Amino acid sequence: MFGLDKDTGNLIIIISVLGILTCLCLWLLRSLNIILKNHDIKKVENYLSWIGVSLAFLILLMIFVTAGDLGILLLVGSIVSFLLMMVGLIAKNTEIAKTGRGWFLPFFLIFILRTFLFEPYQIPSGSMLPGLKVGDFILVKKFTYGIKVNRTGPPIAFGKDPELGDVVVFIPPHDHRPFVKRLIGKPGDRITYINKKLYVNGKPINQKLLSEKDNLRIYEELLKDRTIQIQQITSRINYPEEWEVPKGMYFVVGDNRDNSNDSRYWGFVPRENFMGTADYIWMSWECWTCAPSFKRVGKIN
Known part of the structure; x- marks a missing residue:
């Protein structure tokens, strides 16, 4: 302005x-x-x-x-x-x-x-299925990447860069509301998405099929030192795409690969836009007429 x-x-x-x-x-x-x-x-x-x-x-x-x-x-x-x-x-x-x-x-x-x-936060969409569901209340660990007063901006102390596989909470470049996604690419990385499979610098992220029902598949992926679950819709077509992550930027993707509004569509996330990591589910409340549930309480992988 x-x-x-x-x-x-x-x-x-x-x-x-x-x-x-x-x-x-x-x-x-x-x-x-x-x-x-x-x-x-x-x-x-x-x-x-x-x-x-x-x-x-x-x-x-x-x-x-x-x-x-x-x-x-x-x-x-x-x-x-x-x-x-x-x-x-x-x-x-x-x-x-x-x-x-x-x-x-x-x-x-x-x-x-x-x-x-x-900081408490409620999951508003299914973009991180199957790990995070709509209505999950999570705790965002604000000091993971350093200490700062505002949601955006550089940390004032104890700055640390996000790592591959982190479940990050951030402010996207096109919206003022927090998003929750999986960090896939760091500055300088080359990200490729072919046949519903992600490649980082030419190396595929290994997948293992866990279950398949109707047109829904659940895979297990190994990201650095953590094992995660992702979801794919077999009826959705994926066209080959490639991105080069610029300096100071990061590439994020939802675990629900075929139903996620992420870096594949609106671009990269600046380093200073990260609020922290999604650390813990402390309650689930799917709808206003539903009773709160504590069955899913636990640490987020």
Whole structure:
């Protein structure tokens, strides 16, 4: 937009958010200072309720409408609630201090847990069948490839590159929502797909047929040091294709090879777009009218 590159655009967004946060904090401090001098506790409660409802609405909007990243929002909530707690302590008002502390602790703990350790995610499609099914709730290990605050961008510490066979969670170049796929190609690799079989730098990924029913086949593949299962539809035709993975890019494919929207169609994934790895299934909930199930709980291969 307006001829700006991605980094410049992100910088402008960060500066804008910080500016809005600064104005909000100054307004809050000034308003509470005036109210506390007049000892109008009812107005204080109204201000706190308004802020709480606003933050709750923003969080729900990020979750259900935009599938957005809550990292910045949780950080803002932590800062605002911390300032409330400090205002209460300075003004020697135990009610405001307790309210601020009551908000700050959960906001900050969730921010640390979700941003740097684990983030929950629900599988929305069957592109990773047979391993991951629609409705599986998984934990995304956020620190696999390094520590970072946002979903996209380079890690700020402990950076590590994705490896062949990883079940990666990332933001694709054409969408703002997270995708889950299998990493097949690294920078410099030549990926070929012929007769429903993948080749990496001319070497085939070994397959072993496990089962066949109607037009559905389940294969076992050996990727580096892990054994995975993939799914193929025999009635789907595959035309030979080949890709050369550029520097700083990666090639990802769904385990449901004939029913997956992946790098074969929309291209490569930049290194900075990886959020982490799909590490664990902790619950399955196939539909709203179904009962949650814990039968599939376990580590993701």
